[in-house]
Amino acid sequence: MEQGAPRVVEADRSQLQLRPFDLDSTLPQDHRARLLWRAVETLDLSAFYERIKARVGTAGRPPADPKVFVTLWLYATMEGVGSAREVQRLCTDHRAYRWICGGVPVNHHTLSDFRVDHGEALDELLTQTLAVLMERKLITLQRVAHDGLRVRASAGAGSFRRKKKLKAYLQEARAQVEAVKQLAEDPALNAREKAARERAAREREERVASALGALKEVEAKRRITSGGRKAKGEARGSVTDPEARRMRMANGGFSPGYNVQFAADAANGVIVGVSVTNSGSDSGQAPAMVEQIEKRTGHKPRDYLVDAAYTDKASVDALDAMHVTLYGSVPERHGVDHFATQPSDSAAVSAWRKRMQTDEAKEIYKQRSSTIERVNADVRTYRTMDRMLVRGTGKVLCVALWNAVAFNLMRWFVLAPIR
Numbered sequence: 001m002e003q004g005a006p007r008v009v010e011a012d013r014s015q016l017q018l019r020p021f022d023l024d025s026t027l028p029q030d031h032r033a034r035l036l037w038r039a040v041e042t043l044d045l046s047a048f049y050e051r052i053k054a055r056v057g058t059a060g061r062p063p064a065d066p067k068v069f070v071t072l073w074l075y076a077t078m079e080g081v082g083s084a085r086e087v088q089r090l091c092t093d094h095r096a097y098r099w100i101c102g103g104v105p106v107n108h109h110t111l112s113d114f115r116v117d118h119g120e121a122l123d124e125l126l127t128q129t130l131a132v133l134m135e136r137k138l139i140t141l142q143r144v145a146h147d148g149l150r151v152r153a154s155a156g157a158g159s160f161r162r163k164k165k166l167k168a169y170l171q172e173a174r175a176q177v178e179a180v181k182q183l184a185e186d187p188a189l190n191a192r193e194k195a196a197r198e199r200a201a202r203e204r205e206e207r208v209a210s211a212l213g214a215l216k217e218v219e220a221k222r223r224i225t226s227g228g229r230k231a232k233g234e235a236r237g238s239v240t241d242p243e244a245r246r247m248r249m250a251n252g253g254f255s256p257g258y259n260v261q262f263a264a265d266a267a268n269g270v271i272v273g274v275s276v277t278n279s280g281s282d283s284g285q286a287p288a289m290v291e292q293i294e295k296r297t298g299h300k301p302r303d304y305l306v307d308a309a310y311t312d313k314a315s316v317d318a319l320d321a322m323h324v325t326l327y328g329s330v331p332e333r334h335g336v337d338h339f340a341t342q343p344s345d346s347a348a349v350s351a352w353r354k355r356m357q358t359d360e361a362k363e364i365y366k367q368r369s370s371t372i373e374r375v376n377a378d379v380r381t382y383r384t385m386d387r388m389l390v391r392g393t394g395k396v397l398c399v400a401l402w403n404a405v406a407f408n409l410m411r412w413f414v415l416a417p418i419r
Contacts, residue, residue, distance in 0.1 A: 045067055077384055088106060143267070144263050150259055151386070157246070161237065207242060247259065257280075262274060
């Protein structure tokens, strides 16, 4: 007997479906987004609320709750998402981001502005997380490891120009600003298009002017590093990110970038200090970081672990004056016993050289790589410190602080789980 055609239930995507549900039921009780929300609720976010102009009893449309944006960026950083447009997409398509939003509308412009407009509040947020972790005995400051992380800037190597070219660009940019202003009388353009063109022209003029101003700093540093002699080639500035500098990256090549400094407590790998510089050198960074740690926690580290780039004589003397014991590898010099006291050594430098010969110091120094290099590898590989999507030292510092707070919260969840 001949069989008939198979009968199947076909897809009908035009059929309307009504599925009532609540956001709270879409996420398990032990989901990281819930843990993060509870952690953020315990922190003082008053600094994020100070800018809000809409107040009870006054007119004005209320903005989105800053707590939502803080949690969104911390969760996105934990997940390695650094693009505001991607976060906006996830707030529509991903259940964890939808749960965090809780119906609050977001867009990439607001998200992007929020990420870099609250530098002081973020700095305070890091200090608060350290206070919580210290209260739980998760930070000891007995030993702190410090290292730099060179991160590629949001600028290409081809964006660097000499002074003559920058001056020509500045004249062109100013002419463009004036030309855009003439469009105010053009009836073919609406107000939004006119404002967008004027803003773009003005921002280009400001970037070129900043690049010219940065050349003075670059030229001054080149004179110092060349011992007062004339350096080879002309100094150049980036028209894309004037504060970025060419520096050697982890892969051995040179690219525009920033030098992000992290310090971490050796006990549990918690980040206790963050700073950003556009210098490719780590020399002189240690004393300032120790001062920052003391300001944040009220205590100075007992032992300080760094690599050879931080052990310039001025830093060794400064740390000794702070009563901080330095453990750092001694730079080797061909044909010279680098552990032996040199004629120009101070008492602190001589003591440091002798200390690093001992087996005890070598054993302590092993904790440096297992502490700070793990932190740097984590934020570069799994978070958002592989390449900057923002420009300028201040904004890069904000991104570094988001990473530090997110990293510390993850350590909090592991070491002292929130119930």
